[in-house]
Amino acid sequence: AAAVPGNPSQVSGGGRSSAGDPLLENRSAGPQSSTRCKPGDRRRSDQTTGELWTELTGLVGCPESEDGPGGGAEGGPAEVSLEEALVRVAEFLSVQLGAEESFGNPPDLSKPGDVPPLLTVTGQLLALLAWIRSPRGRQAVPQGTQASSGVQSPIPAGTPSQDESPSLSPRGEAQGQQPPQLEENQRASQRLEQLILGQLEELKQQLELQEKELGQLRLGVGATDSEKRVQYLTLENKALKQSLSLTRDLLLHCGPGPLSRAPQEEAEALAELQGRLQEAQDTTEALRVQLGAQEMQLQGLRGALQQLQQETEQNCRRELQQMHGQLAGLRARMASLRQGCGDLRGLVSTFTQSCQGSLSEARGQVSWALGALSAGGAGTKFQEAKQGPLAGCPGRLLELKGNIRVLCRLRPGTPSSLVSLEPGPGGTVTTCYRGHQRRFRLDWVFPPHASQEEVFRELESAVLSCLGGYSVCIFTYGQTGTGKTYSMEGPPEDPGIAPRALQSLFREMGTGGQHHVTLSMVEIYNEAVRSGLSLAASAPPSFGSTLLELPTKPPPFHTQGPPSPRASPAPGREARPSRPGGNPGGWPHPLGSAQPGVVASDAEPGKGQPGHRRHRHEPAQLSFACPGHADSAHGVPTARSCHLRHVAPGGPGRIRACLEGGDSRHLVGRPGRRPTSAGSSDHQSLAAGAGRRDDCAAGPPATRALPRFAAHTLAAARTRPRRHGSAVAAGGAHPAGPREGGLHARRRPFGPAHQPAPSQISTRPEDLGETVCSLKFAERVGQVELGPARPRRAPRSGTLSSLSTDTPLTGTPCTPTPSPGSPPSPGLDSGSSSALSPPEELPS
Numbered sequence: 001a002a003a004v005p006g007n008p009s010q011v012s013g014g015g016r017s018s019a020g021d022p023l024l025e026n027r028s029a030g031p032q033s034s035t036r037c038k039p040g041d042r043r044r045s046d047q048t049t050g051e052l053w054t055e056l057t058g059l060v061g062c063p064e065s066e067d068g069p070g071g072g073a074e075g076g077p078a079e080v081s082l083e084e085a086l087v088r089v090a091e092f093l094s095v096q097l098g099a100e101e102s103f104g105n106p107p108d109l110s111k112p113g114d115v116p117p118l119l120t121v122t123g124q125l126l127a128l129l130a131w132i133r134s135p136r137g138r139q140a141v142p143q144g145t146q147a148s149s150g151v152q153s154p155i156p157a158g159t160p161s162q163d164e165s166p167s168l169s170p171r172g173e174a175q176g177q178q179p180p181q182l183e184e185n186q187r188a189s190q191r192l193e194q195l196i197l198g199q200l201e202e203l204k205q206q207l208e209l210q211e212k213e214l215g216q217l218r219l220g221v222g223a224t225d226s227e228k229r230v231q232y233l234t235l236e237n238k239a240l241k242q243s244l245s246l247t248r249d250l251l252l253h254c255g256p257g258p259l260s261r262a263p264q265e266e267a268e269a270l271a272e273l274q275g276r277l278q279e280a281q282d283t284t285e286a287l288r289v290q291l292g293a294q295e296m297q298l299q300g301l302r303g304a305l306q307q308l309q310q311e312t313e314q315n316c317r318r319e320l321q322q323m324h325g326q327l328a329g330l331r332a333r334m335a336s337l338r339q340g341c342g343d344l345r346g347l348v349s350t351f352t353q354s355c356q357g358s359l360s361e362a363r364g365q366v367s368w369a370l371g372a373l374s375a376g377g378a379g380t381k382f383q384e385a386k387q388g389p390l391a392g393c394p395g396r397l398l399e400l401k402g403n404i405r406v407l408c409r410l411r412p413g414t415p416s417s418l419v420s421l422e423p424g425p426g427g428t429v430t431t432c433y434r435g436h437q438r439r440f441r442l443d444w445v446f447p448p449h450a451s452q453e454e455v456f457r458e459l460e461s462a463v464l465s466c467l468g469g470y471s472v473c474i475f476t477y478g479q480t481g482t483g484k485t486y487s488m489e490g491p492p493e494d495p496g497i498a499p500r501a502l503q504s505l506f507r508e509m510g511t512g513g514q515h516h517v518t519l520s521m522v523e524i525y526n527e528a529v530r531s532g533l534s535l536a537a538s539a540p541p542s543f544g545s546t547l548l549e550l551p552t553k554p555p556p557f558h559t560q561g562p563p564s565p566r567a568s569p570a571p572g573r574e575a576r577p578s579r580p581g582g583n584p585g586g587w588p589h590p591l592g593s594a595q596p597g598v599v600a601s602d603a604e605p606g607k608g609q610p611g612h613r614r615h616r617h618e619p620a621q622l623s624f625a626c627p628g629h630a631d632s633a634h635g636v637p638t639a640r641s642c643h644l645r646h647v648a649p650g651g652p653g654r655i656r657a658c659l660e661g662g663d664s665r666h667l668v669g670r671p672g673r674r675p676t677s678a679g680s681s682d683h684q685s686l687a688a689g690a691g692r693r694d695d696c697a698a699g700p701p702a703t704r705a706l707p708r709f710a711a712h713t714l715a716a717a718r719t720r721p722r723r724h725g726s727a728v729a730a731g732g733a734h735p736a737g738p739r740e741g742g743l744h745a746r747r748r749p750f751g752p753a754h755q756p757a758p759s760q761i762s763t764r765p766e767d768l769g770e771t772v773c774s775l776k777f778a779e780r781v782g783q784v785e786l787g788p789a790r791p792r793r794a795p796r797s798g799t800l801s802s803l804s805t806d807t808p809l810t811g812t813p814c815t816p817t818p819s820p821g822s823p824p825s826p827g828l829d830s831g832s833s834s835a836l837s838p839p840e841e842l843p844s
């Protein structure tokens with residue numbers, strides 16, 4: 001571009017400083033002058049149209065040069081690019097065009113015929129130039145041709161042939177290899193080139209004509225005209241220069257295109273592109289490999305999924321089948337349950353009906369009994385007794401209430417949420433032990449704040465039934481420290497069941513008639529039997545007398561046991577103080593001693609005599625005492641019982657009945673064991689000891705001191721409840737044989753008895769296990785059936801002494817009285833069982 005005369009300032013600013021007349025200059029330096037066509041020459045700023053023409057013709061081969069073809073060129077044709085040649089042609093033409101315009105003949109461009117050929121040629125050249133610089137042109141024109149191919153001269157004037165065209169010869173070489181589009185482009189450019197050359201030729205001719213005309217004008221017009229002509233040419237020159245400047249600007253604006261890019265750079269760019277392409281191909285290949293691996297993995301996963309689906313389906317089917325089977329089983333079970341439920345409903349309704357019948361019957365009997373009670377009054381009761389057995393209200397009521405009644409008394413203390421109760425008749429105790437809730441229904445539940453009197457009131461009818469010939473046994477049991485002794489004996493200021501029972505009995509006996517009472521009180525303490533009674537009292541004489549029979553010598557059943565082990569008090573428990581008048585280590589006090597066991601207010605202490613004595617007393621002032629032991633509460637098997645035998649003379653038969661009271665405290669399995677740890681084994685050993693002959697012999701000695709009815713009951717409770725949840729105990733059968741020498745071995749059976757059994761329980765959480773055991777035991781005791789209680793009459797023959805406690809048991813063997821439909825209790829010794837002996841008559 002530097003070699004191309006493209007700087008308008010150079011052209012326009014040149015003027016004609018040295019040339020003077022441009023036309024002349026043009027002529028002198030015109031086609032006639034020989035000009036060397038060197039493309040690299042820098043054009044002078046004062047170049048005129050003639051010089052331009054010279055240069056242009058030099059470029060195309062200087063046909064008008066005198067040197068002939070290639071003239072002016074010393075070493076061959078000038079090396080100029082096609083582009084440069086075109087630019088120069090454009091310059092020249094634009095100068096010419098500007099001259100014509102400035103001459104005053106502006107062409108009418110709207111008419112095609114008036115368009116100056118210069119303008120057409122210029123436009124075509126510019127179009128060619130633009131095409132060459134376009135990408136297509138660059139492709140069509142080989143690089144060497146554009147940049148440096150020499151313009152082969154000479155071109156034959158007016159007949160430029162395609163083959164001879166210097167600019168086309170290199171292109172022709174590549175013709176066979178170029179695509180058709182390229183060939184077509186090349187052909188078009190060749191045509192254009194020929195056209196341009198033709199127009200150039202035409203322009204030359206016009207120029208010659210004009211020069212001729214100018215010469216003629218010069219000759220004819222003179223200097224003035226010449227001057228005008230000079231001015232005109234000057235202006236034309238200026239216009240041409242401006243046109244050239246514009247053309248140059250246009251060419252510069254197009255600027256060097258990508259053609260100027262060096263092949264080296266192209267190669268580098270190509271290499272870079274190839275490198276990138278390779279890289280991209282590598283990446284693609286890696287991705288393909290990865291894709292293949294993932295596809296394989298995917299296939300594996302699909303297979304596993306399919307297998308899993310199949311397995312799941314099979315499992316589901318299997319489980320469904322199992323569930324169907326289970327459902328069918330459940331349905332069948334439900335159907336059978338429904339049927340059972342229907343049966344049960346029938347049973348319940350039958351039971352309800354029978355209960356209602358029994359209840360209405362019982363109500364009638366109660367109302368009858370109450371009516372009889374209110375009609376009879378206190379005075380008439382014993383009149384009835386004189387006439388015959390005391391079959392009055394207490395006995396009848398007792399019959400209605402049942403033979404065995406289990407009462408429950410809660411010891412006062414910290415209330416526990418684990419033990420709740422519904423007090424009253426038919427009350428319940430609910431325990432929550434080790435996560436299991438259990439409800440026990442008992443005949444009566446006394447709340448902790450129940451008084452001694454309230455408890456006794458519930459038992460009084462049973463006690464009084466003794467006077468009517470009903471044998472009664474009251475015994476308490478329960479865990480140590482729960483208030484058995486308190487309930488049975490009680491403190492002097494608030495006596496318990498035993499003193500109140502005696503008081504009530506004596507009061508009743510005091511209403512009239514003669515009564516023969518034998519009272520004994522024993523305590524078995526560590527296998528030694530001790531008597532706790534030292535004084536007898538009789539009923540007031542105004543109502544007859546009460547004969548108290550007292551032992552005068554050590555009873556034959558006394559076993560000389562080893563000395564009492566003095567166990568230390570259990571932790572947290574106070575030693576039980578000896579009571580006044582107690583004789584811990586010795587034998588009962590003789591009658592008349594200063595420490596009476598039963599005190600009559602009108603009896604003079606010390607005046608009692610051994611044997612049968614009659615004492616007057618006020619029943620209200622009776623007190624009851626028993627020798628106590630400081631250590632009796634701690635690990636030493638102890639049982640206390642009070643036996644009252646009553647024989648009422650007169651009537652068709654004398655009534656003989658027995659009242660026994662027992663406190664089964666410390667009925668632990670073995671001596672020396674802590675009572676608190678005995679727990680449920682207390683009850684088991686209690687039942688075992690009372691129920692079997694062998695067990696009784698080998699069992700805890702204190703068991704043998706139990707009231708015999710209590711022993712029977714416990715033996716029956718040990719067996720499993722049978723029909724209707726009841727166990728059966730033979731009232732008359734005594735499990736203990738004579739050889740055992742126990743207290744009961746000396747007794748004769750008195751027949752079925754009433755047995756109220758107060759069960760003592762604690763509400764303390766730490767005692768909950770024992771409480772549950774006691775309640776379970778109470779429940780089973782409540783299910784024992786002793787057979788119907790019957791009053792007994794004393795035998796008409798026989799002696800009183802034969803009924804004393806000293807009398808060895810030689811009576812008729814008893815047989816159990818099973819409840820209807822119940823087999824004999826296996827817990828009882830069938831060998832020793834015998835029928836109940838007929839009522840024995842006391843001698844009159």
Ligand SMILES: Nc1ncnc2c1ncn2[C@@H]1O[C@H](COP(=O)(O)OP(=O)(O)OP(=O)(O)O)[C@@H](O)[C@H]1O
Pocket residue numbers: 410411412448478479480481482483484485486487633665666675760
């Ligand atoms: N209902 C009650 N009201 C007031 N105090 C009571 C009651 N029950 C028990 N007690 C008191 O609880 C303590 C223990 O009672 P008690 O000696 O009668 O129990 P126990 O069952 O006979 O014990 P053990 O089996 O060791 O002889 C006593 O101090 C007693 O006064």
